Amino acid sequence: WRADREIERMVPTHCPYCGMQCGLYLLVERGRVVGLEPRYDFPVNEGRLCPKGVTAYLQVHHPDRLLHPLIKRDGKFVRASWDEALDLVVARFREIQAKHGKDALAVYSGSSLTTEKTYLMGKFARVALGTRYVDYNGRLCMVSAAAANLKAFGVDRGSANPWSDIPLAEVLLIAGANCAETFPILNKFLWQQRDNGGRWIIVDPRQTPTARQGDVHLQLRPGTDVALANALLHVIVEEGLIDHDFIANHTVGWDEVRSTVARYTPQVAAEITGVPAERIVAAARLYGRARTAMVFHARGIEHHSHGVNNALAYINLVLATGKIGAPGRGYGTITGQGNGQGGREHGQKADQLPGQRSISNPEHRRAICAVWGISEEELPPAGVSVVEMFERMRRGEIRGLLSICNNVMVSLPDTNTVRRTLEELDFYVCIDFFMSESARYADVVLPGTAWSEDEGVTTNGEGRVIKINRANDPPGEARHDWWIVCEIARRLGRGKYFPFQSSRDIFEEIRLASRGGNADYYGMTWEKIEQNDGIFWPCPTPDHPGTPRLFEDHIFYHPDGRARFHAVEYEPPAETPDEEFPLILTTGRVVYQYLSGNQTRRIKFLVDQCPEPYVEIHPETARRLGIQDGERVRVRSRRGEGIFPALITETIRPDTIFIPYHWPEPQAANLLTNPVLDPVSKIPEFKACAARIERLKGG
Numbered sequence: 222w223r224a225d226r227e228i229e230r231m232v233p234t235h236c237p238y239c240g241m242q243c244g245l246y247l248l249v250e251r252g253r254v255v256g257l258e259p260r261y262d263f264p265v266n267e268g269r270l271c272p273k274g275v276t277a278y279l280q281v282h283h284p285d286r287l288l289h290p291l292i293k294r295d296g297k298f299v300r301a302s303w304d305e306a307l308d309l310v311v312a313r314f315r316e317i318q319a320k321h322g323k324d325a326l327a328v329y330s331g332s333s334l335t336t337e338k339t340y341l342m343g344k345f346a347r348v349a350l351g352t353r354y355v356d357y358n359g360r361l362c363m364v365s366a367a368a369a370n371l372k373a374f375g376v377d378r379g380s381a382n383p384w385s386d387i388p389l390a391e392v393l394l395i396a397g398a399n400c401a402e403t404f405p406i407l408n409k410f411l412w413q414q415r416d417n418g419g420r421w422i423i424v425d426p427r428q429t430p431t432a433r434q435g436d437v438h439l440q441l442r443p444g445t446d447v448a449l450a451n452a453l454l455h456v457i458v459e460e461g462l463i464d465h466d467f468i469a470n471h472t473v474g475w476d477e478v479r480s481t482v483a484r485y486t487p488q489v490a491a492e493i494t495g496v497p498a499e500r501i502v503a504a505a506r507l508y509g510r511a512r513t514a515m516v517f518h519a520r521g522i523e524h525h526s527h528g529v530n531n532a533l534a535y536i537n538l539v540l541a542t543g544k545i546g547a548p549g550r551g552y553g554t555i556t557g558q559g560n561g562q563g564g565r566e567h568g569q570k571a572d573q574l575p576g577q578r579s580i581s582n583p584e585h586r587r588a589i590c591a592v593w594g595i596s597e598e599e600l601p602p603a604g605v606s607v608v609e610m611f612e613r614m615r616r617g618e619i620r621g622l623l624s625i626c627n628n629v630m631v632s633l634p635d636t637n638t639v640r641r642t643l644e645e646l647d648f649y650v651c652i653d654f655f656m657s658e659s660a661r662y663a664d665v666v667l668p669g670t671a672w673s674e675d676e677g678v679t680t681n682g683e684g685r686v687i688k689i690n691r692a693n694d695p696p697g698e699a700r701h702d703w704w705i706v707c708e709i710a711r712r713l714g715r716g717k718y719f720p721f722q723s724s725r726d727i728f729e730e731i732r733l734a735s736r737g738g739n740a741d742y743y744g745m746t747w748e749k750i751e752q753n754d755g756i757f758w759p760c761p762t763p764d765h766p767g768t769p770r771l772f773e774d775h776i777f778y779h780p781d782g783r784a785r786f787h788a789v790e791y792e793p794p795a796e797t798p799d800e801e802f803p804l805i806l807t808t809g810r811v812v813y814q815y816l817s818g819n820q821t822r823r824i825k826f827l828v829d830q831c832p833e834p835y836v837e838i839h840p841e842t843a844r845r846l847g848i849q850d851g852e853r854v855r856v857r858s859r860r861g862e863g864i865f866p867a868l869i870t871e872t873i874r875p876d877t878i879f880i881p882y883h884w885p886e887p888q889a890a891n892l893l894t895n896p897v898l899d900p901v902s903k904i905p906e907f908k909a910c911a912a913r914i915e916r917l918k919g920g
């Protein structure tokens with residue numbers, strides 16, 4: 222079809238959606254993006270794209286793009302000039318802070334932004350607004366894995382190994398990750414491993430397309446991962462499959478873990494998880510006896526009120542067998558958002574500063590204050606997670622919110638409470654390129670850039686920092702996000718701290734701010750990144766090639782160089798089924814939609830494939846309730862209800878139902894979910910709450 226076009230440029234860049242960050246070329250004709258082609262020369266996807274990636278260019282010139290600033294007057298948005306809109310934002314921010322203090326404003330950011338923008342949001346909150354309240358939507362995604370990684374290894378990089386290690390593993394243990402639908406192109410590596418004779422152990426309450434391909438499927442009850450992982454380790458210990466030398470020389474805390482897992486026999490775990498004991502034994506032997514093996518997990522085990530413990534339980538398996546730090550021997554968490562990894566590296570997380578530094582560490586604070594040119598007293602203390610920020614908004618402690626690249630009306634748990642909170646805010650500003658369900662509640666909406674208009678870097682799920690290139694100019698009066706944020710800072714009188722004239726200027730500051738931190742970018746340049754198809758961090762010096770595989774020398778990032786075991790006990794989800802709500806509701810994704818759907822719900826091809834959410838029900842449960850396939854049913858929890866068509870399928874457990882979460886109310890899965898948080902990572906428990914199904918009258 223290119224023959225009919227006058228393509229003037231093919232711009233190499235990356236898909237805006239998941240953490241695979243597949244390489245592609247945007248095709249530009251007369252300044253407009255008119256198509257795309259996969260990059261055969263990019264090692265992650267080698268010419269492959271999933272349905273979302275293939276159609277991603279259709280959002281660029283979509284008729285729904287926001288083209289000028291909007292101010293709400295008498296409940297309706299009216300067009301405004303940039304001066305009008307920005308002056309209003311600055312005046313209201315000043316007023317709120319003068320009346321209620323600096324911390325009366327909050328910033329809520331995203332991880333589908335370039336790393337330059339994520340860095341800017343953290344700095345903007347702390348230096349321009351002087352508020353402690355800044356967080357990002359990775360809080361709903363990767364933070365349990367991140368916290369577990371920090372605790373166990375002393376560093377948070379989603380994957381300790383490059384994905385090219387996957388085909389080298391004899392066995393893959395994949396827990397809570399439906400790769401086939403959520404990271405489709407990762408399957409390239411999985412199938413290569415299978416072609417090499419590899420085996421798969423899949424842990425998932427649903428028989429997903431990935432689970433169906435597994436050699437052993439452990440179809441556990443949602444939220445019982447600690448019991449399962451402890452039992453796997455129990456069998457590995459019993460059968461003498463642990464690596465004594467590795468444990469003795471490179472770890473701390475094994476004795477406590479050994480005595481904890483001793484109680485988790487396969488029979489005990491079978492009772493808790495619903496997985497037959499013999500299957501647990503078979504899986505443990507498969508993983509334990511393999512010379513090379515890798516463990517991967519994702520949101521399925523992390524979206525829990527014990528998400529960090531779930532991840533630690535699987536890490537214990539890796540450490541006890543010493544299967545880490547070598548080709549085909551490793552561990553990884555699979556990133557959901559495009560820049561989920563980069564978004565938590567440089568300081569937009571409530572408790573972190575650039576370079577993955579701790580905001581509570583005096584030395585780290587000093588290092589960043591020196592780069593930013595502010596005094597240590599000026600740098601606010603740690604903030605709180607986004608769900609906790611929303612609690613403080615409800616209590617009136619936080620009165621104003623600036624948000625960018627997120628859609629809380631779809632993505633936060635307990636939508637009814639989120640809606641009331643947004644309605645009660647004194648002032649709410651959204652930067653976005655489409656009007657989201659959340660932006661409708663804003664006082665001011667500022668039109669920003671879509672992915673093809675950006676330049677900068679992202680970090681994919683394996684820790685590879687890659688270059689995003691600009692193909693077209695922002696449409697209408699839309700402006701670059703970095704410009705909007707710097708302009709607000711300038712009008713607040715803090716412009717000297719935000720002298721950036723381009724995204725590249727911000728990257729240069731990131732290099733300095735990350736120097737010496739875990740996520741060290743100092744040795745990178747945009748050119749070096751492009752020339753090498755990405756650079757894995759840490760990359761501490763200009764002549765450093767980057768670090769595709771962590772821990773090759775078995776030196777971990779804790780001060781003594783040793784990894785940490787953590788003894789973890791099984792605790793049930795915060796809400797378990799009872800007479801009133803007898804089923805477990807779990808939520809997740811479908812291949813045709815991305816996160817809150819603000820982009821993908823506008824692409825006709827994707828909508829045609831999956832036009833609305835549904836509730837998966839096991840045939841036994843459906844029979845008991847008299848429900849037919851396709852019948853619309855009401856699903857209720859203690860927080861809300863929604864009406865969904867029933868999808869009757871044997872792929873789900875009889876005690877569990879599943880709803881994908883990409884849609885807004887009245888069919889938002891998050892009308893039902895429980896906002897209870899993991900005590901460490903503060904991730905909400907999206908993957909398990911009590912629910913019931915009701916037939917509609919006459920249904």
Ligand code: SF4
Pocket residue numbers: 236237238239240241242243266269270271272273274275404405406407
């Ligand atoms: Fe885009 Fe992810 Fe699909 Fe690749 S796998 S094309 S990055 S959505």
